[in-house]
Amino acid sequence: FRKQNLSVEELLKDLLKGNKTALGKAITMIESNQIKHQQISQKIIEGALPYTKKSIRIGITGVPGVGKSTFIESFGTYLTKMGRKVAVLAVDPSSSLTRGSILGDKTRMEDLVKDKNAFIRPSPSGDSLGGVAKKTRESILLCEAAGFEVILIETVGVGQSETTVHSMTDFFLLLKLAGAGDELQGIKRGIIEMADAIVINKADGDNMKAAQHAKLEFKRALHLYPIKENNWKPKVSLCSALYDIGIAEIWELISEFETQTKENGHFEKKRIEQNKFWLYQTINDHLKSRFYQNKKIKPALEKQLKLIEENKTTAYAAAKYLLELD
Amino acid sequence: FRKQNLSVEELLKDLLKGNKTALGKAITMIESNQIKHQQISQKIIEGALPYTKKSIRIGITGVPGVGKSTFIESFGTYLTKMGRKVAVLAVDPSSSLTRGSILGDKTRMEDLVKDKNAFIRPSPSGDSLGGVAKKTRESILLCEAAGFEVILIETVGVGQSETTVHSMTDFFLLLKLAGAGDELQGIKRGIIEMADAIVINKADGDNMKAAQHAKLEFKRALHLYPIKENNWKPKVSLCSALYDIGIAEIWELISEFETQTKENGHFEKKRIEQNKFWLYQTINDHLKSRFYQNKKIKPALEKQLKLIEENKTTAYAAAKYLLELD
Numbered sequence: 001f002r003k004q005n006l007s008v009e010e011l012l013k014d015l016l017k018g019n020k021t022a023l024g025k026a027i028t029m030i031e032s033n034q035i036k037h038q039q040i041s042q043k044i045i046e047g048a049l050p051y052t053k054k055s056i057r058i059g060i061t062g063v064p065g066v067g068k069s070t071f072i073e074s075f076g077t078y079l080t081k082m083g084r085k086v087a088v089l090a091v092d093p094s095s096s097l098t099r100g101s102i103l104g105d106k107t108r109m110e111d112l113v114k115d116k117n118a119f120i121r122p123s124p125s126g127d128s129l130g131g132v133a134k135k136t137r138e139s140i141l142l143c144e145a146a147g148f149e150v151i152l153i154e155t156v157g158v159g160q161s162e163t164t165v166h167s168m169t170d171f172f173l174l175l176k177l178a179g180a181g182d183e184l185q186g187i188k189r190g191i192i193e194m195a196d197a198i199v200i201n202k203a204d205g206d207n208m209k210a211a212q213h214a215k216l217e218f219k220r221a222l223h224l225y226p227i228k229e230n231n232w233k234p235k236v237s238l239c240s241a242l243y244d245i246g247i248a249e250i251w252e253l254i255s256e257f258e259t260q261t262k263e264n265g266h267f268e269k270k271r272i273e274q275n276k277f278w279l280y281q282t283i284n285d286h287l288k289s290r291f292y293q294n295k296k297i298k299p300a301l302e303k304q305l306k307l308i309e310e311n312k313t314t315a316y317a318a319a320k321y322l323l324e325l326d
Numbered sequence: 327f328r329k330q331n332l333s334v335e336e337l338l339k340d341l342l343k344g345n346k347t348a349l350g351k352a353i354t355m356i357e358s359n360q361i362k363h364q365q366i367s368q369k370i371i372e373g374a375l376p377y378t379k380k381s382i383r384i385g386i387t388g389v390p391g392v393g394k395s396t397f398i399e400s401f402g403t404y405l406t407k408m409g410r411k412v413a414v415l416a417v418d419p420s421s422s423l424t425r426g427s428i429l430g431d432k433t434r435m436e437d438l439v440k441d442k443n444a445f446i447r448p449s450p451s452g453d454s455l456g457g458v459a460k461k462t463r464e465s466i467l468l469c470e471a472a473g474f475e476v477i478l479i480e481t482v483g484v485g486q487s488e489t490t491v492h493s494m495t496d497f498f499l500l501l502k503l504a505g506a507g508d509e510l511q512g513i514k515r516g517i518i519e520m521a522d523a524i525v526i527n528k529a530d531g532d533n534m535k536a537a538q539h540a541k542l543e544f545k546r547a548l549h550l551y552p553i554k555e556n557n558w559k560p561k562v563s564l565c566s567a568l569y570d571i572g573i574a575e576i577w578e579l580i581s582e583f584e585t586q587t588k589e590n591g592h593f594e595k596k597r598i599e600q601n602k603f604w605l606y607q608t609i610n611d612h613l614k615s616r617f618y619q620n621k622k623i624k625p626a627l628e629k630q631l632k633l634i635e636e637n638k639t640t641a642y643a644a645a646k647y648l649l650e651l652d
Contacts, residue, residue, distance in 0.1 A: 272635055286645070316375070323609060
C-alpha cells in the first residue's frame with residue numbers, strides 16, 4: 001500500500017470518481033486485520049460516508065449447484081447493458097477455510113469480470129460470520145460511494161449467512177431448482193420466509209415442465225406465511241440464466257418492489273431499522289473485542305475454560321472473576 | 327425481605343436444607359431488578375454453588391393447547407410418588423406482558439402444587455428473553471442446591487424461547503397433538519431438530535388411531551435429520567396425561583437417555599459446553615449492560631438513534647461516537 005505511494009486522500013478521491021482500482025484497494029484495507037490497515041480503512045469510510053449514493057442492495061442465495069454465478073453473470077450483464085453500475089460482493093464465512101467457494105473463481109463470470117460497469121469482489125475471509133458481515137457492510141458503503149447503483153450480495157447456505165445478508169439488503173432473492181428436493185431445507189432454516197422472490201433457475205428445455213410445477217408448489221408454500229409488514233407479496237419467477245431467459249422480468253419485479261415499498265415508506269423504514277441494528281451490532285462487537293483482546297483477559301479466560309472442563313468452577317463464578325479483571 | 331429479619335446466611339442455610347419457602351424467597355431476589363436484591367441474590371448463588379447436586383434438567387415445549395400443564399402435573403406427580411424431588415420452572419418472555427401465560431395459573435396443577443416434594447415457579451418477568459434466561463438459569467442452580475433432582479423447564483413456542491431452554495437442559499421433550507397441523511411450525515423453527523423425544527399427548531379414546539398415525543409420521547420425519555453427535559436416536563411416544571397413561575414409559579425413555587449419554591460421556595460433555603456458552607453469555611450480557619446503563623451513554627444513544635432516523639448520521643459514525651464516550 002505504502003509502496004504505491006498513494007495517500008488516503010488520493011485513494012478516496014479516486015474512489016469517489018468511481019475508479020475500480022481505488023475501490024479494490026480500499027476494500028483490501030477493510031478486509032485486513034492489521035491495526036494499521038484498520039486505521040486507514042476507518043479514515044476512508046468516514047471520508048466516503050457523505051458521498052454514498054442511492055442504491056438498491058439485493059441479496060442472492062441458493063444451494064451450491066443452483067447456478068448463482070451464472071445467474072449473477074446474466075443478471076449483472078443485463079443491468080450494465082442498461083447503463084447501470086453493478087457491484088457484486090459475497091458473504092461466505094467458510095471461504096477463509098475453503099479458499100473461496102463463492103466468487104473465488106472469477107472465471108465463472110467471464111463477461112461481467114471484464115465489464116467496465118461491474119465490480120466483482122470475492123468474500124472477505126474472517127474468523128467469524130460477524131467479522132465477514134462487518135467487512136461486507138463497510139464494503140457496500142464504499143461501493144455506493146464509488147457510484148455503484150445495484151449491489152448484489154451473494155451468499156451460500158452456510159448456517160446463519162442468509163440471515164446476515166438479509167439484514168443488509170433491501171431485496172432478498174432465493175434461487176431454486178425444480179425438483180431439487182431442498183424445499184425442506186428452505187423451510188427449516190426460515191429462508192423461504194425471508195425471500196422477496198423465489199426464482200427457479202434452469203427453467204429451459206426438458207426442465208420446463210418441472211419448473212412450472214415447482215413454481216406452483218412454491219406459490220402454494222408462500223401462502224402459508226403471513227403477509228409481510230411492507231405489504232409485499234413474495235413472487236415466484238422462472239428463469240434460465242444460461243440462456244438469458246426471464247432475466248428482464250426479475251429486474252422488473254425488483255423495480256416493482258422498489259417502487260411499491262418506496263411509496264409506502266417501507267424501503268426507507270427497513271434501511272433505518274437495519275442501520276439501528278447495525279449501530280447496536282457495531283457497539284456490541286466492539287465491546288466484546290475490546291474485552292476478549294485484553295491482554296489480561298486472554299490467558300485468564302483460557303484458564304477458566306479449563307476449570308469449567310474439569311468441573312472445578314461454574315460459568316457464573318468464572319464470568320464474575322474475568323469481569324473483575326477487566 | 328428485610329422486614330422478615332432473615333439474613334442471607336439464614337436464608338441460604340434453610341435453602342440448602344430443602345426449605346421451599348427459603349428457595350422461593352431466594353428466587354424472588356434473583357428475579358428482582360433492584361440493585362440491592364441483585365447483590366443479595368449474587369451472594370446466595372455464590373453460597374449455593376458448592377452444594378448444587380446431581381440433577382436431570384428436562385425442557386418441555388409445545389404449542390398452547392397441547393396440554394403442557396396437565397402433562398407436567400401427571401409426570402411430576404409420577405416422579406414425586408417415586409420419591410423424587412421435582413422443581414418446575416418456566417421460560418416465557420411474553421409473561422411480563424400477558425401476566426403469566428404459562429404456570430401463571432397454578433391451579434392448573436392442583437396436585438403438584440400441594441405436593442411436598444414439588445416446587446413450582448412461574449416464569450420470571452423480564453425485558454428480554456436474555457433476562458428471563460439468566461434468571462431461570464440461576465434459579466435452576468438454587469433448586470439443585472435445595473436438593474431438587476428433576477428440574478422441568480417449561481416453555482411455549484415464542485420466538486427463540488425453545489432454543490434458550492434447549493441450551494440449559496439435558497433432555498428436550500416436544501409435546502404434540504395428533505393431526506394438529508402444526509408440523510410445519512416445528513420443522514420451520516428447528517424445534518423437531520432439537521427434540522430428544524416427541525410425545526404425542528391426548529392419545530386416548532377416539533383420538534387413539536390418529537395418535538398412532540401421527541407417531542408413524544413423526545418417526546418418518548425424524549429420519550430426515552442426521553444422527554446426533556451423542557448417538558441418541560430421538561424417540562416418539564404416546565401418552566394421555568389426563569388419564570396418566572404412558573407416563574412411566576416417558577420417564578423410562580429419559581432414564582435410558584441419561585444412562586446412554588452418561589456412558590458415552592455426552593451428558594457431561596453437553597453440560598460443559600452449556601457452561602462454556604453460559605460463561606460467554608454472562609460476560610457479554612454484562613459488557614452490554616455496563617455500556618448501555620452508563621449514564622453518559624443513555625441520552626447520547628437516544629440522540630444518535632434519532633439522527634439515524636432522520637438520516638443525519640450512519641450506524642458506523644454513531645457507534646464510533648458512542649464508543650468514544652464510554
